Amino acid sequence: MISVTFISSDGRTVSAEDNSNLLRVSIREKGGIPFKCGGGLCGTCRCRIEQGIENTDAIKPKERKHLTEADFAAGWRMACQTFVVQGAVSVSWPPRPTTPAPRPIGPVA
Ligand code: FES
Numbered sequence: 143m144i145s146v147t148f149i150s151s152d153g154r155t156v157s158a159e160d161n162s163n164l165l166r167v168s169i170r171e172k173g174g175i176p177f178k179c180g181g182g183l184c185g186t187c188r189c190r191i192e193q194g195i196e197n198t199d200a201i202k203p204k205e206r207k208h209l210t211e212a213d214f215a216a217g218w219r220m221a222c223q224t225f226v227v228q229g230a231v232s233v234s235w236p237p238r239p240t241t242p243a244p245r246p247i248g249p250v251a
Contacts, residue, residue, distance in 0.1 A: 144162055145158075145230040145231075147230070151174030152174075156173065164226055164231070165221040177221065182204030182223050187235075190233065191219055191232070193230070194229055195219075197227055197229035205224075
């Protein structure tokens with residue numbers, strides 16, 4: 143079994159089978175990693191493996207479209223493209239950008 147700690151949400155640690163996809167674990171356990179496409183296209187699931195990067199699988203070509211070598215060196219991965227092979231990881235992610243409140247609609251001139 144692997145364990146995943148979701149630092150940026152509630153800090154909860156969950157368990158899953160070895161070689162589990164990080165985003166799927168997050169979705170199943172409501173871990174909170176943001177996502178849109180689930181297929182390596184949108185870049186939304188960018189996250190940082192703060193502990194246990196050695197327990198993840200090889201970097202995929204799709205990840206290289208969103209992250210630099212410096213990002214990888216700092217532990218960044220795309221959750222939908224990352225499998226946790228064994229052991230434990232702790233993962234964080236950037237806060238979602240806040241969207242401005244909608245402006246009130248005035249009378250049409
Ligand atoms: S969810 Fe779109 S790249 Fe991972």
